[in-house]
Amino acid sequence: MAECLPLELITLILTKLPVKPLHRFKCVSKTWNSTITSSKFIKQHFHQTLISNTNNKILLISKNTILSSTISTVKLRFDIVNHPLNNIPHCPLIDVSGIVHGVVLLVDSSKKTVCLFNPTNKTTRLVPPAPSQKPASDDFDIAEVLGFGYDSVTDDYKIVKLVEWDVYRETSVYSMRNDSWKSVNDETPVSYTLREINAVAVDEILCFSVISRDRKPVLKCFDLRTSTFSLVDFPELDRGIGVMAMSFRSLRGCLCLVVSYRKHRVDPDKFIGGSFFYADVWEMNQCKWVKLFRIRKNEIRKDCMHLRLVTYSKDMKSVLIEVDGIWFGWYNLVTKKFKRVPVQGLEAVDLPFLAYTYVESLVSVVNNNKVVPKKKGTTPNKTIKKNDFLSSGFKLKL
The missing domain is CATH 2.120.10.80 (Kelch-type beta propeller)
Structure with a gap:
């Protein structure tokens, strides 16, 4: 049945589910696994959780x-x-x-x-x-x-x-x-x-x-x-x-x-x-x-x-x-x-x-960055400059 549904609809359905079954559903297929573990889906799922207050x-x-x-x-x-x-x-x-x-x-x-x-x-x-x-x-x-x-x-x-x-x-x-x-x-x-x-x-x-x-x-x-x-x-x-x-x-x-x-x-x-x-x-x-x-x-x-x-x-x-x-x-x-x-x-x-x-969320805090040892005489990587952001004022209301 899942093959008959477009991926967009499947993703929408998955965002409304609790976290625990989503972990099991990662084993359904590679497509489902990549979808559920993507940063975009994690944000959509958390946003839906806040809306539904669950x-x-x-x-x-x-x-x-x-x-x-x-x-x-x-x-x-x-x-x-x-x-x-x-x-x-x-x-x-x-x-x-x-x-x-x-x-x-x-x-x-x-x-x-x-x-x-x-x-x-x-x-x-x-x-x-x-x-x-x-x-x-x-x-x-x-x-x-x-x-x-x-x-x-x-x-x-x-x-x-x-x-x-x-x-x-x-x-x-x-x-x-x-x-x-x-x-x-x-x-x-x-x-x-x-x-x-x-x-x-x-x-x-x-x-x-x-x-x-x-x-x-x-x-x-x-x-x-x-x-x-x-x-x-x-x-x-x-x-x-x-x-x-x-x-x-x-x-x-x-x-x-x-x-x-x-x-x-x-x-x-x-x-x-x-x-x-x-x-x-x-x-x-x-x-x-x-x-x-x-x-x-x-x-x-x-x-x-x-x-x-x-x-x-x-x-x-x-x-x-x-x-x-x-x-x-x-x-x-x-x-x-x-x-x-x-x-x-x-x-x-x-x-x-x-x-x-x-x-409950899907946010992972595991460090996936590979640590590469520095060689002598090498120059450290330059810090990427973030976009400037000017706060319009102090606001504590979401």
């Missing part, structure tokens, strides 16, 4: 264990994912420094081992160390943060590394296409100190959290297309109330910020103590912060400390929330009611955990 998964990190689950409003069932950092000795902790197009940037606790990993097709790439002038001495407090994103201008996945110590700092960018690092100038004021919070990629812009000398939080944004920095202010936070935690996520194509507040109050006349808790959810839309909603303590449970958004439901009427890195629940934005979700597969996992979302 193949969405939860990635959960607990110490050096990674688990995955399909998103569901009824029950979450997590399975252990065999990841490349499992083979590294003495690696008690791993971290996710970014997820783009189904590819995860994994970093060990010492930040010496960095790798790209697609948990769907199990492809892996070990990233070479970035050249750095940071001191090895313990006399300096060194802040080091990684970010991971995609540059559509060069069709390249990039890792950005920011390092700060004393009054010095350096920025390096890794290109997956070239499998190499390069240094980038940072002209933002030195009065902003880098906070070791994972960067978030939104619309090909990496957002790092920094803080000014007057303790004001600011976003330091790196445009992957132009390799330039810009600064964006935070929304106006409630003053006089203790901020327990802030977390960032890329949801609905926008940057989302969750600010959890908690403050103890005491009635000296009645000798009664207590506390109140609430969390504000903000979204960056067209370069402006918009407060989406507020969640109060009595809508969750009394002893919660902080919240993190995980994902929205398909009808956009509910949001999945991670509470204290211990359990999950769906919060209905219309009824303001919270429903805890049963979870399986976390019995042997140490708490707390961190939850992320990713989309």
Whole structure:
């Protein structure tokens, strides 16, 4: 039957299928294999996945264990994912420094081992160390943060590394296409100190959290297309109330910020103590912060400390929330009611955990470039100059 259909129609049908059967269908014929593994088809398939809002998964990190689950409003069932950092000795902790197009940037606790990993097709790439002038001495407090994103201008996945110590700092960018690092100038004021919070990629812009000398939080944004920095202010936070935690996520194509507040109050006349808790959810839309909603303590449970958004439901009427890195629940934005979700597969996992979302994709991170040893006296290849691209402005809306 397949021989009776034109290849264009077969390709269209294949783009609507999940990733796992596509891997099996590569064995049908050489034509199917070359079609499914082509970069054009991989992009079409991922674009179709975003349109249909399918193949969405939860990635959960607990110490050096990674688990995955399909998103569901009824029950979450997590399975252990065999990841490349499992083979590294003495690696008690791993971290996710970014997820783009189904590819995860994994970093060990010492930040010496960095790798790209697609948990769907199990492809892996070990990233070479970035050249750095940071001191090895313990006399300096060194802040080091990684970010991971995609540059559509060069069709390249990039890792950005920011390092700060004393009054010095350096920025390096890794290109997956070239499998190499390069240094980038940072002209933002030195009065902003880098906070070791994972960067978030939104619309090909990496957002790092920094803080000014007057303790004001600011976003330091790196445009992957132009390799330039810009600064964006935070929304106006409630003053006089203790901020327990802030977390960032890329949801609905926008940057989302969750600010959890908690403050103890005491009635000296009645000798009664207590506390109140609430969390504000903000979204960056067209370069402006918009407060989406507020969640109060009595809508969750009394002893919660902080919240993190995980994902929205398909009808956009509910949001999945991670509470204290211990359990999950769906919060209905219309009824303001919270429903805890049963979870399986976390019995042997140490708490707390961190939850992320990713989309199953065919993107391969395997390094197919052949490494040719240099001969003495040869001139290194010149770097190909990329097309100039001028950003028309900072925009975080897809």
